[in-house]
Amino acid sequence: MRVFNFAAGPATLPLEVLEQVRSEMTDWRGGGMSVMEVSHRGKAFVAAAAEAEADLRRLLAVPANYKVLFLQGGATGQFAAIPLNLAAADSTVDYVNTGAWSKKAISEAKRYAKVNVAADEAASKYSTVPAAGSLALTAGAAYVHYTPNETIGGVEFPYIPATGGVPLVGDFSSTILSRPLDVAKFGLIYAGAQKNIGPAGLVVVIIREDLIGRARAATPSVWDYAQMAAADSMLNTPPTFGWYFAGLVFKWLLKQGGLEAIGAKNRAKAARLYGAIDASGFYANPVAKEARSWMNVPFTIPDAALEKTFLAEAAAAGLANLEGHRSVGGFRASIYNAMPMEGIDALIAFMKEFERRHG
Numbered sequence: 001m002r003v004f005n006f007a008a009g010p011a012t013l014p015l016e017v018l019e020q021v022r023s024e025m026t027d028w029r030g031g032g033m034s035v036m037e038v039s040h041r042g043k044a045f046v047a048a049a050a051e052a053e054a055d056l057r058r059l060l061a062v063p064a065n066y067k068v069l070f071l072q073g074g075a076t077g078q079f080a081a082i083p084l085n086l087a088a089a090d091s092t093v094d095y096v097n098t099g100a101w102s103k104k105a106i107s108e109a110k111r112y113a114k115v116n117v118a119a120d121e122a123a124s125k126y127s128t129v130p131a132a133g134s135l136a137l138t139a140g141a142a143y144v145h146y147t148p149n150e151t152i153g154g155v156e157f158p159y160i161p162a163t164g165g166v167p168l169v170g171d172f173s174s175t176i177l178s179r180p181l182d183v184a185k186f187g188l189i190y191a192g193a194q195k196n197i198g199p200a201g202l203v204v205v206i207i208r209e210d211l212i213g214r215a216r217a218a219t220p221s222v223w224d225y226a227q228m229a230a231a232d233s234m235l236n237t238p239p240t241f242g243w244y245f246a247g248l249v250f251k252w253l254l255k256q257g258g259l260e261a262i263g264a265k266n267r268a269k270a271a272r273l274y275g276a277i278d279a280s281g282f283y284a285n286p287v288a289k290e291a292r293s294w295m296n297v298p299f300t301i302p303d304a305a306l307e308k309t310f311l312a313e314a315a316a317a318g319l320a321n322l323e324g325h326r327s328v329g330g331f332r333a334s335i336y337n338a339m340p341m342e343g344i345d346a347l348i349a350f351m352k353e354f355e356r357r358h359g
């Protein structure tokens with residue numbers, strides 16, 4: 001039986017896409033073999049890869065002066081690749097700290113450049129984002145990095161920070177493709193695939209062309225944006241299955257009407273779940289209302305001793321992976337694009353029933 005999977009990542013994938021993958025598993029595009037068994041340099045795969053890129057460009061309306069790269073090493077690999085490609089060793093880079101993923105990006109960047117923390121939301125226990133216009137930016141910084149959606153804390157920027165012309169870098173791992181995005185406001189956008197794009201093993205980088213070609217000599221070739229862009233992301237064997245799968249997810253999104261349509265659905269899903277939490281005196285979400293994530297919804301109950309019971313009963317009801325991140329406890333419902341409204345409704349019904357019995 002398929003369950004509603006609220007995991008933060010790897011996360012639920014669209015059932016329609018999974019079924020298509022199953023139907024093509026042993027004979028992809030009439031070649032008599034699976035997509036995992038064909039050459040990445042063969043005509044069929046090269047065409048599928050180009051189609052995936054074109055569909056992603058269409059979804060996000062990526063301007064012509066941006067390259068789209070399909071890389072490996074996850075978002076964590078990019079934590080290093082970004083300073084290696086965009087900043088000289090003696091330059092300063094600005095980072096905004098809004099929680100767990102910001103912190104990881106900052107500690108990795110510190111190995112490669114001087115990091116100025118332009119804002120730190122510690123005072124609110126990372127339940128807020130900095131006020132627009134409040135960042136303490138460095139004149140001449142190589143770039144400004146922020147985490148638009150903190151997957152663990154469930155904290156999301158309701159605006160795109162202004163940087164006065166300094167390239168803006170965003171870790172969109174848990175929020176890419178959840179609604180329209182003005183790509184032109186960014187120097188670089190990156191996203192690990194395993195939340196809103198497809199299976200783990202692929203990271204998508206969207207980079208403005210003028211930022212390509214500045215990598216330090218010691219940058220690994222597979223993370224050198226210039227080398228990867230020149231090779232259409234096939235300097236070496238790419239993650240072919242992930243790329244193919246991502247392409248099917250892009251088509252699934254286009255078929256639903258693109259990011260305007262999916263954004264409206266996501267807004268409604270989040271509003272319904274936060275509404276249920278706020279209407280109850282039993283459940284609580286700690287995040288400032290204007291900074292609440294559409295994708296990751298943490299919540300707590302008054303008696304932590306009941307958490308195990310909640311999780312066990314939820315799992316028995318077909319609601320999987322609701323435990324909060326090990327660093328914060330409580331619960332977290334990740335409700336990415338592939339989570340249907342029926343999943344939200346089933347979760348809310350379960351929460352109400354649980355409150356009736358234990359509240």
Ligand SMILES: *Cc1c(COP(=O)(O)O)cnc(C)c1O
Pocket residue numbers: 009073074075076077101147149150151171172173174192193195
């Ligand atoms: C999951 C996640 C990461 C880490 O991704 P990996 O692919 O495991 O390296 C980084 N940033 C954010 C915002 C994430 O949600």
